Amino acid sequence: MKFVEVSPGVAQVRSGPLPELREGEGRVRVLACGLCGTDVHLFKGMQLPPNATYPVRPGHEVAGILIEARGTTSIELGSLVVLHIFEVCQECDACLSSNEQRCESQRILGIHAPGGMADSVTWPLSRMVAVGDIDPLSAALLPDAAATAHHALRLADPGDGPLCVIGAGGVGSNVLRLSTILYPEAVLVAIVRRPESALALENLAKTVIGLEGSAKQVKKVVGECAAVVDFSGSALAAAEGVRMLKRGGRLILGSVSEEPLDIRMPVVGVVSRELDIMGCYGSTMKDLRTVCSLAESGSFDVGSSVSSVIDLASVPNVLRAHAEGSAAGGRAVIVPDQVSSV
Ligand SMILES: [Zn+2]
Ligand SMILES: [Zn+2]
Known part of the structure; x- marks a missing residue:
């Protein structure tokens, strides 16, 4: 072989x-x-x-x-x-x-x-x-770009949203696509690096270009978020993401990085607003089976x-x-x- x-x-x-x-x-x-x-x-x-x-x-x-x-x-x-x-x-x-x-x-x-x-x-x-x-x-x-996205979305459980996805590459864009199927009411916003990426997501989500200062932009565009999912690979994402959340909101970190986690926020900011910060690693067989059947049914491309x-x-x-x-x-x-x- x-x-x-x-x-x-x-x-x-x-x-x-x-x-x-x-x-x-x-x-x-x-x-x-x-x-x-x-x-x-x-x-x-x-x-x-x-x-x-x-x-x-x-x-x-x-x-x-x-x-x-x-x-x-x-x-x-x-x-x-x-x-x-x-x-x-x-x-x-x-x-x-x-x-x-x-x-x-x-x-x-x-x-x-x-x-x-x-x-x-x-x-x-x-x-x-x-x-x-x-x-x-x-x-x-399906095994990585889709199943991992499904796992992250399951953890984010955004309800009616808004849901923000930071980094809409292979996995991130699938978080958005799956959200339109599984959380059809959720308002979606994505943080992207380049205007071309924003154009590609035109029919899927509102977009903000550039990560730095994006928390303020997101609040202007959709208000405070119920959940934020990060697959950007950027060390800045956690600090911006945590500032997008409403009380009780969830930040799901999916990019594997050696950088220290730095949310640049006093502990009281997390405690008093009961923010939830969690990691998302890979996926389960259930995630894979779900995205496979969504793909087979034609609802997920x-x-x-x-x-x-x-x-x-x-x-x-x-x-x-x-x-x-x-x-x-x-x-x-x-x-x-x-x-x-x-
Ligand atoms: Zn992979
Ligand atoms: Zn085991």
Whole structure:
């Protein structure tokens, strides 16, 4: 089989033997795999989570055909499936309470386990969802850009809103899209960097351009917010976000960052207004199943963010271009060369 292997500063396409399936696992022929910011961070040499080591075989946004299964599953061979990003123990308190994103034994596809930038991938059958006849390019965006957005929206629970999304990229724009379906009454506002992004969101949300000073702008445009969700990756987002909230409001932080959390607000500001500040990490199988059925029903279109389709051989150059900041914006999706597939 062919796969992409990444060490800090080095990415290459390699060949190796097909791994044996363990009990409970399935083999998936990869039809599409998203290339996301995390993959670029891996190439740049980010600090890996516990129990992971370089080199890694990236690719955690995978859609493909289930071609072999060892163990029982309700999914028929030949079905299009997407893979949940986490493999989990299924027996700790977090797993048993359907909060498996908090499982301490979790393994991440494309970091701990060989990922989907390959012609095939093996993964627990219990962490796959069949998705009918969705376009595989769109399906590949469901496990991360959509399921994570659903998790964040569930935590934000904005009711009638207003809901503010800071950073309307892959995940953030899906928070807005899902909100129009699940919270149709909620007034939406998004903080974006560039006027082009504001234009792209024209039919979805009101927009404010530029993060600095955005809390004041948001209050002018929609009033105080019931919830704010941040996927901007900016250290300033928490300080602006917390100032947008009404009493009892929730700030959901979804960007992974090494920066200190600095809300630049006296403790009394949080206490007297009973503000709720919480983290949002990945998603659960429930989140993935929900976005899959919304996509299958046609009410949720995740595919509009795909900007380019590349083959496996191009991945090293594309990673390098992203790391150097010379890549085009939007989301690249990898379609492995089917001739070399299993
Ligand atoms: Zn991703
Ligand atoms: Zn667990």
